[in-house]
Amino acid sequence: MTLNGANKLNLDAKGRLAIPSRxxxxxxxxxxxxxxVTLDPERRMVIYPYSIWKDVESNLVKLPSSKAAVKLxxxxxxxxxxxxxxxxxxxxxxxLLRETNNLDKQIVLVGVGxxxxxxxxxxxxxxxxxxxxxxEELLNSLSL
Numbered sequence: 001m002t003l004n005g006a007n008k009l010n011l012d013a014k015g016r017l018a019i020p021s022r023x024x025x026x027x028x029x030x031x032x033x034x035x036x037v038t039l040d041p042e043r044r045m046v047i048y049p050y051s052i053w054k055d056v057e058s059n060l061v062k063l064p065s066s067k068a069a070v071k072l073x074x075x076x077x078x079x080x081x082x083x084x085x086x087x088x089x090x091x092x093x094x095x096l097l098r099e100t101n102n103l104d105k106q107i108v109l110v111g112v113g114x115x116x117x118x119x120x121x122x123x124x125x126x127x128x129x130x131x132x133x134x135x136e137e138l139l140n141s142l143s144l
Contacts, residue, residue: 001030001049003111010014010105015098028059033085037093038076045101052114062122
């Protein structure tokens with residue numbers, strides 16, 4: 001399952017996010033509407049379809065017990081929260097993760113392949129305005 005595209009959305013007063021309709025059917029087919037919300041290594045809120053999360057979780061659990069690996073597990077697994085889409089395609093975003101990412105009302109849900117990133121709209125706009133500096137070897141490996 002590939003998730004692509006940026007979607008401007010509003011959180012409701014209860015901190016719920018309505019998954020855009022263009023993803024709902026695929027998410028229902030792929031993972032019965034089960035999602036996992038957590039933080040990524042940059043402390044950005046991310047949402048995984050449960051079918052993909054199982055592999056992410058398994059890979060994290062297999063990491064050695066080094067200090068860095070333990071911190072990474074603590075960050076990602078420690079903040080993981082199971083969510084299920086309701087009949088209106090909404091999920092409740094955990095308040096701690098909303099606070100960590102300064103998410104209030106206007107957000108952007110960005111599909112980045114195997115997961116969604118959740119951005120405060122102003123932070124997303126700033127991110128898009130930043131100059132993109134890519135190493136030459138990365139540019140050469142892409143056929144854009």
